[in-house]
Each structure stands twice: as structure tokens, then as C-alpha cells.
Amino acid sequence: MASDTASPRQMPQAEAAPSAPKGLGRRRYRRRLRSRIILSFALLGLGLTAMFAIAAAYVGAVVEDQAVGTVLKENLDDYAERFYQDQTAQLSPLGSVRAYVFGPDKWHNAQADWIPLESGVYNMNGIEDGEPFVYRLVVKKDPDYWFFVAQDMTSTAEVRARIKLILIAAVVLFTVLAGIIGWWSASRVMRPVSELANLLGASDDSARPVALAPHFPDDEVGELATALDDYAARLTEVVQRDREFNADVSHELRTPLAVIKGAVELLLSRPGLDDKTLARLQRIQRAEAQCTDLISALLLLSRAERGHGNTDVYRVAEQLLEAHRPQLGAKALELCLEGEPGRLVVDAPEAAVSVALGNLIGNAVKYTTAGTVVVRLHERAVDVIDSGPGLSAEDAAHLFERGYRGSHAEHTHGGGIGLSIVRRLCRLYQWRVRVVPGAERGVVATLRFDVEGDEAGTG
Structure with missing residues (x-):
């Protein structure tokens, strides 16, 4: 395990912490599914009503333009025919319809924006008495005479605007209605799933699952x-x-x-x-x-049961260090214990604390060939600090996996299950274990007790 000189925030580390509360992700996903159903209904209603409104407005406008234009064109053709038969005949004003005819010497009297128009039907804008208005103009240009029929469409445009507002209101109304139907349908659809989830939750504490x-x-x-x-x-x-x-x-x-x-x-x-x-x-x-x-x-792990007890971590650490001293052999390694008896007492069986702390101390002694292994007690945690080769990024990523042996484990014995057992014990007792590189070299393994009272993310 090569030493790491990066800053503390950049140092590789391995950490095992309590898992998230059961059922949290499941409830969040169920809410998402209900929301998606409601949103689907609302979007469906919006899409269908919007397409219907657009189609209705377009078809109405086309039909109206064609119908009015056809009527005006027929009136203009009839007027032109009667004008050629009797040039003294005049088209009597009929409501908002006006007719105009200009001879060869009167073309310049036509309205300026009408002069360049070819024969056909046009939608025009104008201003009368300072007020804007719209009208439809039908043009018929013969070699000798120009005929114009204009119809005021201002009231029709206002009706169209009101129709558009009505269609927009209908789109909003039907979208809301579709959302309400979606909410009702989602509740009906999700009710059996919610009941299934509740039954599954009720069977968590039972020895045999409920059918x-x-x-x-x-x-x-x-x-x-x-x-x-x-x-x-x-x-x-x-x-x-x-x-x-x-x-x-x-x-x-x-x-x-x-x-x-x-x-x-x-x-x-x-x-x-x-x-x-x-x-x-x-x-x-x-x-x-x-x-x-x-x-x-x-x-205890197989039964998933938390044992209780008043275990003095100092006494357990002292026994573990004493058990390792005869096994050092020719290693120039010093085992030290820093702390006071009775300072750190854990509500857990001595066997659980001994296995968890013993694996950390055993790894430190195993991988450190010379220097020191220090067990330092704090108020609610214990550190195991060694002067070994350090912790690589690959080891930090897989350190707590069952069967994984570190990059410096070639000449050591073991199956790579010690730290996986420590992780399982931490999950059972809501402890936290973290392994990080030391300040200069080696590794610092921290076993922290009573994590339930800590803020999330603390080591």
C-alpha cells in the first residue's frame, strides 16, 4: 500500500456506514409513478383539446373566408354584368358592403393600396375616424373598368377573437379535467400497489412472511x-x-x-x-x-440480533495487543495503547467489540513490518494507527468487499473476509468504520460507536 501525499480531501478512503432507512426509496418511487400517471392524463388532455381547438379555428377561418369570398365575388360579377348592361346602374349599399367602379380616366381615383392588386379576394386593413378596422376586398380588373367590392370585417374579427379566447379556456378547462381524472385513476390504479406495500411492510417483523x-x-x-x-x-x-x-x-x-x-x-x-x-x-x-x-x-450476525453489554474498549484493546505481541517474531514493531480504562464503554457484547477491533488491529500488525501500531481511544471512537505501506486507491475502493485481499497481501495468510465481518457488525450495531491514509504514511482505521446520534456523514 503506497503512501499518499495528497491533501486530506483528496486521499483515498474506505468507509462502511449504516444503510439508508428501509422503504424510503420505495415510497419515493411510488409517488413518482402516481405523478407520472397524472401528468400523462393532463398532457393527453392538453394535446387532444389543443389539436381540436387549432383544427376548429383553422377550419372555421377557412370556411368563413371561402364562403364570404365566394359570395362577394358572385356579387361583384353580378354588379359588373349589370354595369355593362346599364352603366347608369348603381349598387345600392347593403349593410357593410360597398361597391366601386373606376373607368380608364378614373383609375387614379381608386384607393392607393388597391391600384396594384390583381383580380382576386384580399384581407385588408384600414383606418377610419382614427380607429383601425379590417375588411375583405374583392377585385375584378377588366381592360376597360376596375370593379371593387369591400365588406367591413371588424365585427367578424372581434367574434373570431372571442372564439379564440373560448377555445383557449376550453383547452385549459379540459386539461384540468384530464388532470383530475388522472389523479382519480392514479389513486385507483395505485391503491392495490399501496396495499401490497403496506402488507409487505407489516410482515417485516414476523418470522414467517404473511401470504x-x-x-x-x-x-x-x-x-x-x-x-x-x-x-x-x-x-x-x-x-x-x-x-x-x-x-x-x-x-x-x-x-x-x-x-x-x-x-x-x-x-x-x-x-x-x-x-x-x-x-x-x-x-x-x-x-x-x-x-x-x-x-x-x-x-449474532446470522440472527440479526443486537446483543447488549457494558464492554470496556480499553480492556478489549489491551487484551488484543497482548495477544499479538508474542506473534511479532523478528518484526521491529512497537504496539502502544493510548487512553484510560473505563473512558469508552460500549453497549454491546465483548465478543462483537473484540472481533471488530481485533480485525483492525490484526490488519495493522500484519501489514506493518517495522515502526508502530497505536490504538488510541477517544470519547466515542477508537483509532488504529500504523506506520505501514499505506492505502492505494484500488484498495480503498474494495477494502470492505468479501474475499478482497489488498495489494500488499501476497505474503500474508487470510481469506479477505475480516473487514467484511467488521462491516456487517457495524451495520448491525449502527457503528461506523473508516480507513484512510495516514498524514505521512501508513493507515488510520477508525471504529466509531453510537453513530445514530451523529450528524450524517461524520466519521
């Missing part, structure tokens, strides 16, 4: 409930087998360990033991104690 399928009809939700029942049954069977196996193994292992413990105690009580025999018996005694603690911790 879900009988509570739902034979529809899609019923099929989902049946599939969940089948999955829960298979999962319960696996968990039950795992618990029975752990309990059986723990029970069967405790008997030979008790025999070993009794035999070692009897041998240690004999006088006249030489130093080599005494050291070996003490090593067997420490190994028996470690196995007993590990079995107790694994049994």
Missing part, C-alpha cells in the same frame, strides 16, 4: 403478489437453513472449544512448566478465546 396473494384479485397485482409469496417462501427457507446451520455449527464448535479451554487451564495450572511450553499453552488459550468470540459474533 399476500389471498388479499388481491386474480389480476396483474395478484400475479405480482403470488410471485412475491413464492420468492418470500424460498428466501425464508434459505434464511432458515442458514440460521439452523450457524446455530448447529456454533453449538458443535463450542463443545470442543470448551474441552480445549478446560484442558489448557488444567495444563497451565501445573507447576514447573518451562517457558516454551507455557508460551505455547498461552497461545492456544488466546486462539480459543478468539474462536469463541468469533463464533458468538457470527451467531
Whole structure:
């Protein structure tokens, strides 16, 4: 593990913390699904009514233009025909319709914006008495005479504007109505899913899962409930087998360990033991104690049960360091303990604390060939500081994965499951474990207790 000289914020670190509260993501996703259903209905209503309104306005405008233009053109043709028959005939004003005719010597008398127009129907704008108005103009230009028929469309334009407002109001109204229908439909659709989620939540604390399928009809939700029942049954069977196996193994292992413990105690009580025999018996005694603690911790993990107790972390750390001192061999390594007895007391079995802290101390001793390993107690946490090769970015990313062995583990023994057990214990007891590079070299492993009372993100 190469040393890291980056700043503390850039240093690689590995951390295992309590998982998020159960059901939070599920409830958030369910709200999103309901919102999507409501939004889909609202968008559908908006799209359909908007297209209908646009089509209605367009068709109405086209039909009106064609109808009015055709009528005006027919009137103009009729007027031109009667004018050629009797040039003294005049078209009597009819409501808002006006007719004009200009001969060869009178073309300049026509309105300026009419002169360049070719024969056809036009929508025009004008100003009369300072007020703007719109009108439709029909032009017929013969070689000898120019004919014009104009109809005031101001009132028609106002009607069109009111129709547009009515159509916009209809679009808004139908969109809101579609949203209300979507909300009602989403509630009806999501109600079985919510009931299914509530039943699943109610079965969290039960040893056997509650059957879900009988509570739902034979529809899609019923099929989902049946599939969940089948999955829960298979999962319960696996968990039950795992618990029975752990309990059986723990029970069967405790008997030979008790025999070993009794035999070692009897041998240690004999006088006249030489130093080599005494050291070996003490090593067997420490190994028996470690196995007993590990079995107790694994049994707690298999049952997902929090044990209780008043464990003095100082005393546990002292015992762990004493157990490692005879194993140092030729290593120029100093094991130190900083703190006071009774300062840090944890509400947990001694076996759980011993396994969690023992793995951190064991890793520090294993990877440090020379220097120091310091166990430092704080008010609510304990640090294990070593002067080893440090922590690489790859190790930090996979440190707590089961079966992972660090980049400096080639010449060491172990299966890479120690820190994964520490992580599981931290999840069970709501502790936090973090491993970061040291200030200059080595690694600092922190085991922090009572994380539930801390702010999120603290180590």
C-alpha cells in the first residue's frame, strides 16, 4: 500500500456506514409513478383539446373566408354584368358592403393600396375616424373598368377573437379535467400497489412472511403478489437453513472449544512448566478465546440480533495487543495503547467489540513490518494507527468487499473476509468504520460507536 501525499480531501478512503432507512426509496418511487400517471392524463388532455381547438379555428377561418369570398365575388360579377348592361346602374349599399367602379380616366381615383392588386379576394386593413378596422376586398380588373367590392370585417374579427379566447379556456378547462381524472385513476390504479406495500411492510417483523396473494384479485397485482409469496417462501427457507446451520455449527464448535479451554487451564495450572511450553499453552488459550468470540459474533450476525453489554474498549484493546505481541517474531514493531480504562464503554457484547477491533488491529500488525501500531481511544471512537505501506486507491475502493485481499497481501495468510465481518457488525450495531491514509504514511482505521446520534456523514 503506497503512501499518499495528497491533501486530506483528496486521499483515498474506505468507509462502511449504516444503510439508508428501509422503504424510503420505495415510497419515493411510488409517488413518482402516481405523478407520472397524472401528468400523462393532463398532457393527453392538453394535446387532444389543443389539436381540436387549432383544427376548429383553422377550419372555421377557412370556411368563413371561402364562403364570404365566394359570395362577394358572385356579387361583384353580378354588379359588373349589370354595369355593362346599364352603366347608369348603381349598387345600392347593403349593410357593410360597398361597391366601386373606376373607368380608364378614373383609375387614379381608386384607393392607393388597391391600384396594384390583381383580380382576386384580399384581407385588408384600414383606418377610419382614427380607429383601425379590417375588411375583405374583392377585385375584378377588366381592360376597360376596375370593379371593387369591400365588406367591413371588424365585427367578424372581434367574434373570431372571442372564439379564440373560448377555445383557449376550453383547452385549459379540459386539461384540468384530464388532470383530475388522472389523479382519480392514479389513486385507483395505485391503491392495490399501496396495499401490497403496506402488507409487505407489516410482515417485516414476523418470522414467517404473511401470504399476500389471498388479499388481491386474480389480476396483474395478484400475479405480482403470488410471485412475491413464492420468492418470500424460498428466501425464508434459505434464511432458515442458514440460521439452523450457524446455530448447529456454533453449538458443535463450542463443545470442543470448551474441552480445549478446560484442558489448557488444567495444563497451565501445573507447576514447573518451562517457558516454551507455557508460551505455547498461552497461545492456544488466546486462539480459543478468539474462536469463541468469533463464533458468538457470527451467531449474532446470522440472527440479526443486537446483543447488549457494558464492554470496556480499553480492556478489549489491551487484551488484543497482548495477544499479538508474542506473534511479532523478528518484526521491529512497537504496539502502544493510548487512553484510560473505563473512558469508552460500549453497549454491546465483548465478543462483537473484540472481533471488530481485533480485525483492525490484526490488519495493522500484519501489514506493518517495522515502526508502530497505536490504538488510541477517544470519547466515542477508537483509532488504529500504523506506520505501514499505506492505502492505494484500488484498495480503498474494495477494502470492505468479501474475499478482497489488498495489494500488499501476497505474503500474508487470510481469506479477505475480516473487514467484511467488521462491516456487517457495524451495520448491525449502527457503528461506523473508516480507513484512510495516514498524514505521512501508513493507515488510520477508525471504529466509531453510537453513530445514530451523529450528524450524517461524520466519521
